[in-house]
Amino acid sequence: xxAAEHAAIRHIVTTVDASETGHRxxxxxxxxxxxxxxxxxxVFVEDINLIRMSGLPFLREVRVWxxxxxxxxxxxxxxxxxxxxxxxxxxxxxxxxxxxxxWSFQVWRGRAEATSLSRAFSADILSLGRVSALVSSRxxxxxxxxxxxxxxxxxxxxxxxxxxxxxxxxxxxxxxxxKDMDAPLNVILPDIQADKMIALKEKARILLDAHEQPARFVxxxxxxxxSLGQAAGLSGISILITEAEHALLQQAGLERCLEALFCPVLxxx
Numbered sequence: 001x002x003a004a005e006h007a008a009i010r011h012i013v014t015t016v017d018a019s020e021t022g023h024r025x026x027x028x029x030x031x032x033x034x035x036x037x038x039x040x041x042x043v044f045v046e047d048i049n050l051i052r053m054s055g056l057p058f059l060r061e062v063r064v065w066x067x068x069x070x071x072x073x074x075x076x077x078x079x080x081x082x083x084x085x086x087x088x089x090x091x092x093x094x095x096x097x098x099x100x101x102x103w104s105f106q107v108w109r110g111r112a113e114a115t116s117l118s119r120a121f122s123a124d125i126l127s128l129g130r131v132s133a134l135v136s137s138r139x140x141x142x143x144x145x146x147x148x149x150x151x152x153x154x155x156x157x158x159x160x161x162x163x164x165x166x167x168x169x170x171x172x173x174x175x176x177x178x179k180d181m182d183a184p185l186n187v188i189l190p191d192i193q194a195d196k197m198i199a200l201k202e203k204a205r206i207l208l209d210a211h212e213q214p215a216r217f218v219x220x221x222x223x224x225x226x227s228l229g230q231a232a233g234l235s236g237i238s239i240l241i242t243e244a245e246h247a248l249l250q251q252a253g254l255e256r257c258l259e260a261l262f263c264p265v266l267x268x269x
Contacts, residue, residue, distance in 0.1 A: 009036045009173070014127035015117065016042040016088040016105070021129030025264035026095055028239055029127035032173070032266070034099040035180045041123065042092035044085045046109040051077060114254040118244065118267060125173065126244070126267040128258060158186045158218075159241040161204050166243030170268040171204060174241045175211035183238070185215040190247075191222060220248070228257060241266045 014029035015022060026042070033040040051074065089105045096103035110116050114128050159174035161167050171187065178185040187204050189197065201217060208215050220227050228248055240257075242249065244267040249257060258265055 008169070009038050009124045011041065011123045012036075012038045012125045012127065013041045013043060013121045013123035015129055016044055016092050017129070018084065018087065018091075019129060021258075021262060021264060023091075024238075025127045025129040026092065028177070028264045028266065029125075030095045030099050030101055031180055032125065032127075032177055033096075033101045035176050036173075038101075038124070040092075040096055040101050040103045041121075042088065042103065042105045043117070043121070044088040044105070044107050045117070046081050046085075046107055048109055048111060051081075051109075114258050114265075118254060122269070124269055126269075128254075128265050128267065155238045156184045156186050157181070157239045157241065158188055160188050160243070160246050160248065161200065162190060162243065162246060163200055163203065164243060164245075166245060166268055168207060170241050170243050170266075171207045172211070173266065173268055175208065175213040177239070177241070178213060178215075179211070185213060186218050187215050188218050188220055188228075191220055191227075228261070239264050239266065241268060243267075244269050 012029050012033045014026055016026055029040060032038070085107050092103060092105055108117075108120065110120065117128065118126060157174055157178045159170050161171055174185055174187075177183075185208075187208075189200060189204075192200070197219070204215075204217070221230065240261060240263055242265065254265075254267075
């Protein structure tokens with residue numbers, strides 16, 4: 001990576017929670033921070049709507065193992081969330097220290113939506129899992145420290161590419177991550193006119209050649225979440241990297257993309 005580009009990636013933010021995609025988003029962010037020499041900030045999300053709901057007198061939790069009902073109060077919800085936040089911070093600290101990455105942690109209270117988080121944090125890269133699942137009633141009731149499983153092999157890294165400066169940074173980021181994780185890279189191109197497609201693909205090839213990174217090109221066939229899902233399915237996606245303002249995210253919605261793909265998404269600014 002040219003020195004100017006490398007220096008531009010200094011701050012990476014990742015959501016931290018006990019879910020499957022949360023673990024993968026954290027692991028991806030830590031590896032990327034180590035490769036790029038960036039500072040990592042972990043964020044545990046306290047869903048303001050969930051906290052408000054806990055004050056309703058008729059709300060009950062049914063425990064799966066006993067089918068017993070138990071009242072949910074606001075103080076109890078706060079205690080549970082503090083416990084999960086402490087676990088999230090320990091998980092972040094362990095992962096960051098293992099890779100020698102400087103880190104910080106904060107608890108953020110707001111709407112548990114990817115779009116809200118994207119607006120709240122102005123990091124160079126934002127690593128997200130399925131944010132809506134972080135503090136849903138199910139995740140709140142079941143998330144607990146668990147034995148860490150062996151890291152799965154990344155089937156592929158996909159990057160959405162368009163003709164923008166952010167897209168160039170996204171491809172550069174994807175090249176470094178693919179090389180570090182020894183994973184195949186797929187460049188997803190929009191469905192545009194043939195002459196524009198040739199020019200866009202050539203621009204991507206120049207970037208890939210500069211990093212000596214092989215890649216496969218996949219053309220998306222539309223502008224909705226189903227089109228991205230189909231392209232992702234063809235690629236066996238494990239991580240999606242995209243510019244934060246990509247047209248597809250604006251049209252389909254970041255939240256729906258996370259729900260449909262069930263993989264970490266890195267937003268590059």
